Amino acid sequence: MEFEVRFLPEGKRVSVPAGSTVMFAALRAGVDLANICGGKGFCGKCLVEVLEGKVPPPTEQEKRRVSEEKIKKGYRLACQLIVQDDIVVQVPDQSRVGRQRLVIMGKEPPVRLNPNVKKVYAEVMPPSLQDPKGDDLRIAKVLASMGFDSVLIDYEIVRGMPKILREGGWKVTFTMLDNREVVNVQPGDRTKELYGVAVDIGTTKLAVFIVDLMDGGIIFADGMMNPQIRYGEDVISRIGYASQSDENLKEAQKAIIDGINSLIERGLKETGIKEEDLYELVAVGNTAMHHLFLGLHVKSLGFSPYPPVVGRAYNLKARDLGVKINPAGNVHMLPNVAGFVGADAIADILASRIHDREKLTLLMDVGTNTEVILGCKDGLWSCSTASGPAFEGAHIKCGMRAATGAVEKVKIKEDFEVEYTTIDGERARGICGSGIIDAVAEMLRTGVVDMSGKIVLQGHRRVRDGADGREFVLVFKEDTASGKEDIVITQEDIREVQKAKAAMYAGYMTLMRKSGFKREELSEIIIAGAFGNYIDPENARIIGMIPELPISKVSFLGNTAGSGARMCLKSTEIRKEAEDVAKAIKYVELAAEPIFEEEYVNAMYMPNSKLEDFPEVVANVKAPRVVKRYVRR
């Protein structure tokens, strides 16, 4: 039996089998509906209003995420609502995603929930003339009976505590940090309101997740550009800026914290959660972002051997940092491995479980900096390469960020004519990271360039000498949004891509050679990072950014840094694991490594000057082989 679901205001109609969810119907109908938690009923984002038709009673998840009042008015969660009649639903604006390329979600393995904060409801014995001892002693007593020994009470909390105890008739909810410290006292039973924040501080993007620590669900997720970007596009320039003066450092820190706070605020507003009920914030980032978030002096990160200030996991009071959670709450920073392999790499490992794997795996967290991790349960090796901002569209003549009108997919035909798609299908405005990789791979495949990256195609309308040297026209101006200038790939653009991919591949090869693993042992490649999601793995392999493995062995996990942060928020065991990984992982400083130098030069060729390592690519590309000696700048 099928029923019809009609979505308003679009008026789209779709038939689905009885027992389907409204979310399923929306997907089938192509209706834009938020789906942050993947249909688990956690995030509460897919709120719809049922206008007509019979519906089953609300599920437990709906009762939890939707107010009683709203449910009465017909509001339901599309992912929970089962279709058992012809129905008409209205999709409110706030339940729509729109098209955005700030990918902040990443794959996350299941985690046994055991957060560092817990809530317990307790009835405290009120004082009497026979027993007039201090409130703190009464609390210590009742908490001891529940297994919390020698508890401390945070100063922020202790001040107003007597009032709350009395207002609550001595029946209160305690929030315990680390099973030891009382970080909130609330009247009555408030045990269900226990939330935390996971933060991924990328060089370019910030992502904030609010997690329900009673069930582990993500109930809010949002991202924004890292406001610190005004102090420099890459890590090195940020370090330079922040090292100049204490004021600069403070400014740079404030930029990140303000950004995170604004996202948290948005989350609180949308979810109706109270700031006091956010008890922990777990943050990851590369070492520079980690340090700038904490306001640590970063000068040492700018000079060899680039030691971090803080390598171990670090905890501090929320009020000391000024993040918008309960001021008595805890901020937990994952450990850093080295100056350029930070807490985000640890988070990547936790989320991808490389350290548990039987078989050798390569993980690349592609971003402005790319962290390269090679290993399995027998050992982990790491390094960091400055892949540069090329993939973010910077330093590319017609480069742009992944936004409306960016060329994101490119195909070059036998006749060297070009097929492409743009984000949102709008007229082309420029080319973004995935587009440039596609373009270069296609130029290599069709022989527009030779293996050294030189544009060798002659006598075609798309190849010419431009103001910046030789160039290939991707989109002629009549097809662009502006209508004024052609979108081109210059010789210099190709060099930028070569440098970026060479650094990544050379990083991998250096780890391979230093670690003693054998190349034939490599059985899987994981591409992480928000940007990674958009890379065509075939093209990444053609240009030699990643080693040649069957495409089925390449997987994309998205923003695993954020996933690792959430896992640590949800589980103290995972936090322990993070510290173990940080202790065990070996770090290779590439700046001091002759092997890297050598592999970098090899990898400037496309796919590589060691052609034998890329037999399948070599068999399929038309690019002429050339002999050319690159010297690394």
Add this chain to the structure above:
Amino acid sequence: MEFEVRFLPEGKRVSVPAGSTVMFAALRAGVDLANICGGKGFCGKCLVEVLEGKVPPPTEQEKRRVSEEKIKKGYRLACQLIVQDDIVVQVPDQSRVGRQRLVIMGKEPPVRLNPNVKKVYAEVMPPSLQDPKGDDLRIAKVLASMGFDSVLIDYEIVRGMPKILREGGWKVTFTMLDNREVVNVQPGDRTKELYGVAVDIGTTKLAVFIVDLMDGGIIFADGMMNPQIRYGEDVISRIGYASQSDENLKEAQKAIIDGINSLIERGLKETGIKEEDLYELVAVGNTAMHHLFLGLHVKSLGFSPYPPVVGRAYNLKARDLGVKINPAGNVHMLPNVAGFVGADAIADILASRIHDREKLTLLMDVGTNTEVILGCKDGLWSCSTASGPAFEGAHIKCGMRAATGAVEKVKIKEDFEVEYTTIDGERARGICGSGIIDAVAEMLRTGVVDMSGKIVLQGHRRVRDGADGREFVLVFKEDTASGKEDIVITQEDIREVQKAKAAMYAGYMTLMRKSGFKREELSEIIIAGAFGNYIDPENARIIGMIPELPISKVSFLGNTAGSGARMCLKSTEIRKEAEDVAKAIKYVELAAEPIFEEEYVNAMYMPNSKLEDFPEVVANVKAPRVVKRYVRR
């Protein structure tokens, strides 16, 4: 052999045996010279300038407390400088005490120095390409080798740490709190600069001590009126004020903290110590002062059964409280026993060692509130009585604080004429606490009043009916400073003294009866509290404020609350002892105690309606016995 010491600018000369100190000479000559640490060379307050004569080289203590430059100019410490020639010394103004009655010192038993903060000098291994791990890991490693395991680094410190490590060439001094947390990193060897602050927060007075935690010496001591006094004279009115609103509470807290900070600031200025080198502040006070200092809600202290908010010892970060010591430093509050027996009583016990004593001892810490403690090593009992502000000169017609011109000692002769002394020997302005006790005791002894406290003397020029009823003229107006009004003791003044002393004695008797100790076991009486020092024990016994024991068994220990705070600052073992005492001590809430009621009524008589308990007093006073039934207010 004797030498002559001449003191300028007074020009006083004195001969002392060779080998005497200049301090000894000053005492003999009656020259006003500060002597805070009792001649140990700790406080550096007795600085004098040697103008003529040969002197021995400076002692270690002098080198420590007097700058090299000053020593070259001839400045020396009078308590350290041995006379071995005729010498002339100049006493600078700042080395003079002047006459002040803010007694802040108290007896302090010796304590094995083992403070909660320690400094260690360490050479940290600098990072290298082979070993580029985090600064925190290097520090953890070197500190682990010195016995400090799994150290934490305070957030305040970690931020600037990399700079200091590098500026100090990786040779630095760490300050460890609780053997666990790094609360300062300083370049070079700074192990000698380790200081702490002990604070006694009295209802009326604040006392601040800066202690050198390398040798335990007091190097600065100063007091002031508690600025909170503007919100009420006694504890009850302060609680009332602070309970009205959160703003009031904040104001009341700020008043104390500002007062303490101003004293600390004065200390830093005088001693040249840096704020960052004050690492701990240990504070005591009665429960209300303790709570108001921390800004805790005090409403519950105003209602039976008066439970404290915090009974246990409490630690918090200096920056959270806003006291002027190293912001990463620790504030330690001694435990409170009950709503009206606070941390100051614990400090009294620690300093007087009652809990160690073989024989039963009574301790009274006399102040606006009087804490009464009875016990020995077999057990401790405590209560608190509102002795009221009578002893501070308030609620007494001609009462005044202990300041210049206050009548402080009174003798009434057989002919009822009066001999008295005033503070500073100036013409009388009023009568202070010790003067009023003397006066009432003398009136009782000579029969001016009967045992019920009624003025019964008739037909003498000093006894008359005044505006406020019957009164006794202590000083006729022609002898007063103003020359305008007689200084009198009214019938009502005598009642005030009776009420205060009755409460104290009844408190003692209640403890005696509740504890099961026997009265004949009582072998010693200790009077503590700044005011206590000025009480004539004989007169206190005559009016029945204290039980009748030989005068040799009554001792005065001064401000033992301050002493106990210093002891806890100097020793973590003593802190542990404080917690043990707080756990072991029994508290009797007098408001709920019929025994107290009964004993209070008995004690309104002078010395007491149970005359058999004061045989010696009864034998010596001329006051008529009367039968009168008092009913407690």
